[in-house]
Amino acid sequence: MTLTAPPRPAVRHRGQPRKLGVWTRARRAWQLYLLLAPVLAYFAVFKYWPMYGVQIAFRDYRPDAGFLGSPWVGVKHFARFFNSFQFWDVFTNTVLLALFNLAVVFPVPILLALLVNQLPGQRFKRLTQTVLYAPTFISTVVVVGMLYVFLAPRTGLVNNVIVLLGGEPIFFMGEAEWFRPVYVASSLWQEAGFQMVVYLAALAGIDPSLHEAAKMDGASRRQRIRHVDLPGIAPTISVLFILAVGNLLNIGFEKALLMQTPLNESSSQIIQTYVYEAGLKQAQFSFSAAVGLFNSMINLALLLTFNSVARKARQGALL
Template identity: 50%
Template sequence: MSSSTATSPLQKEEEINRGSTYHKLKQEKPRKLKKRRKILQNWQLYIFVLPAFLYFFIFHYIPMYGVQIAFKNFNPTLGIWGSEWVGFDHFTRFFQSYYFWDLLKNTLGISVYELIVGFPLPIILALALNEVKDSFFKRTVQTVTYAPHFISVVVMSGMIIAFLSPATGIINHAIQFLGFGPIAFLSDPDWFKTVYVLSGVWQSTGWGTIIYLAALSGVDPQHHEAAIVDGATRFQRIWHINIPAIVPAMIILLILNVGSIMALSFEKILLLQNPLNLESSNVIATFVYKAGLLDAQYSFASAVGLFNAVINAILLIVVNKIAKKTSETSLW
């Protein structure tokens, strides 16, 4: 497992297919002839891929073409191609707007907060679960902690709103029981990020352990036996055997997380947002939704979205490069 996560998807595939004698036989024929023959022989396979190809072409590649409206003044009657070019006007307008820094600060603030709190917890939980040999207890913890993953974002937001209500929520009752005053979590901008991040931790920490548990199950028990003989404590064994085994998985997830820092999942933010907490809950993604779809400023919103996507792509590439240099584990 530890080595398989380190290889890129393509390398992995080569490994999987190396055993195919069929493939080896085919390779002996002249290349060009082989290729034409393969295409003719397997024309039906193209029909298998056709629906997926059409889907990605229509719903992903055409929008990529359509992103040019960020540099135009989109006019529905003229169409994407016919609308006039305005260069970087929408971008300048966005950068000079009074809310630009707020949006950027909130987007980065929530993401980084989420990364710092949310990234280590599944690792700790997985390492702890891995120490438990009592399978009933282990399975119970797993079943229960995985469950919130399946709660929809609307129900999750409903739970947050209900539990945190200043007058009727159970959390505020508990706070008052302890002798403090109620806190209006959702109408106080200072609390928004914490509410967002901690509810996310509650919902996804358990599910996040699966990938690490898979890596830990690949650790050779002999390593542990040898370490026990050498007098290593449990903690030392975790530190020197288990953690190195999950480092590749950690790096991959870290790359993906940092690479999606700007692509904050905003569905929950949109549901929890209200005029009172907007100061800290207004992020780029919700802004794009409001400007683009509610106010129909298609071009401007596309420009804002494109700015976000470009920053994201740069982050992903940079982090991947750093990971590749320092640890030899990377996405590509």
């Protein structure tokens, strides 16, 4: 039989700071928590409290009976959506448009930021930033109106150029195969400038001594972009990519609805427009809530998955 000595109590050495409790730290930094309170209140009121209404996706909601008075039906509306003949068409259109939009709109702002950052004159650089950033302030309705004007079959500028080059005019807004390219191209023109500014801010935070050391070692401009600029903005790219994947299926509802016509509906009918038609036009509140919840759950799964992958990649690469 062996006797083991009881564990010695932890002894705090002289000069070692004492660990403070949670409430003590909160009292000392109450000004910071006071500044944080409006943000917490906003999320609590406008983000978390409305989740109470998600239960209508599992009920046959009737406005006169309210949430709790409506009969509980479980996953009836989910099964109805999955078994409908429109499910695969709507889901495929949403995924294809989302992937196409992510593949084009996400990397282009990175390239623009790297190119603009290399411009020599500050005045010309600011002018370029302003020109690329200006479309961000144009509303979606105006952008779609411009598309209808510029892509008109007879009077549109684009079709006039096509005819001058010997081609045939194209009905861009009426042909289903042109919906995705037009949607993504307009999104790129409107959103690339804002995302470019984010990457330019990250590039401005890179230590200039790294570029000076690379120049002294004989690195070319391309090598400095590859080995200094890209690693410097890699954390920003990772965070924005995770956020983009988390909102992968949250495609711009307004633009898709405004660009949708009876002729291109086979490729323009996505989950968001389908929810709009079922929920508002047909007053199927529970069914549309179930479809919207299905879309949100997919986004949540993608966000958690890619966040875990990015965390493991950073650990593996020792970043």
